[in-house]
Amino acid sequence: MNKDRLELLAKDLTREYPRSPRTLLGRYVIAARCLDKCRAELIGKNGEYAYWPCALAGRFFDFTGISPEEFKGFVATGATDDEVADWLNSKSQVKDRMEVIRWNNRMRDMRISELPDTAQEHLEEYIQENIPKHRPAYVWFDIFDLEEQRF
Numbered sequence: 001m002n003k004d005r006l007e008l009l010a011k012d013l014t015r016e017y018p019r020s021p022r023t024l025l026g027r028y029v030i031a032a033r034c035l036d037k038c039r040a041e042l043i044g045k046n047g048e049y050a051y052w053p054c055a056l057a058g059r060f061f062d063f064t065g066i067s068p069e070e071f072k073g074f075v076a077t078g079a080t081d082d083e084v085a086d087w088l089n090s091k092s093q094v095k096d097r098m099e100v101i102r103w104n105n106r107m108r109d110m111r112i113s114e115l116p117d118t119a120q121e122h123l124e125e126y127i128q129e130n131i132p133k134h135r136p137a138y139v140w141f142d143i144f145d146l147e148e149q150r151f
Contacts, residue, residue, distance in 0.1 A: 001042065005078025010039035014047035017148040021056055021141045022108060026085035027097070029104045030060040033144075035084055038075045055119060056144075063103055065093030110140045 011018060018036035025031035034057045040046040051057070052068040061068055066088070074087055094100055112123055127137055130147050137143045145151055 001076040002078030003043065006039055006043050006076070009078065009080065010043050010045060011036050012045045013037065013040040013049045014045055017150075018049060020145050020148070020150055022145070024104075025081060026088040026092075027100045027104075028060060028064070028088065028092075029107050029141075030056055031085075031088060032081070033057075034060060034071065035075060035081070038072055042072070042076055059107060063094060064088065064091070066091050108139065108141060112137065112140055112143075115140065 013036070018040070019032040021030050021033050023029070023032040025035060034051070034054075037046060037049045037051040037054070037057075040049065041051040051072070057068065061071070070091070075084065079087065092100075094103070112120060115123070123143065127143065131137055131143060132146065135146050137146060
């Protein structure tokens with residue numbers, strides 16, 4: 001592990017938020033957020049954020065065919081965002097650009113009602129406790145962006 005490089009690159013998630021799941025890294029939504037959480041965990045500054053297991057990250061890893069362990073191993077080398085993006089694009093089992101675009105759009109548009117029952121049950125209380133009452137969450141990604149005050 002290249003701890004010195006990781007210290008320079010990692011966000012301190014005890015003080016700031018990871019990137020929005022909407023932020024692209026390489027060609028993928030969710031990936032930048034996974035990277036922020038992974039780096040922070042590697043240096044012990046992840047706060048309340050768990051890199052893995054994570055339902056959001058699970059969608060990304062399932063789609064690309066990259067394992068959370070493989071991703072973490074590469075991130076631990078101290079790779080920059082650009083290096084991680086290149087690595088993701090080369091390692092992903094999905095090579096068709098349009099397939100990636102369609103998946104990104106499905107993730108961006110995923111309504112809470114389309115999530116598994118266990119996630120819906122969890123979010124029923126979570127939204128009440130963590131999301132401002134005057135800001136409705138229309139899609140899954142809204143929950144993250146509202147709670148983390150991006151809009």
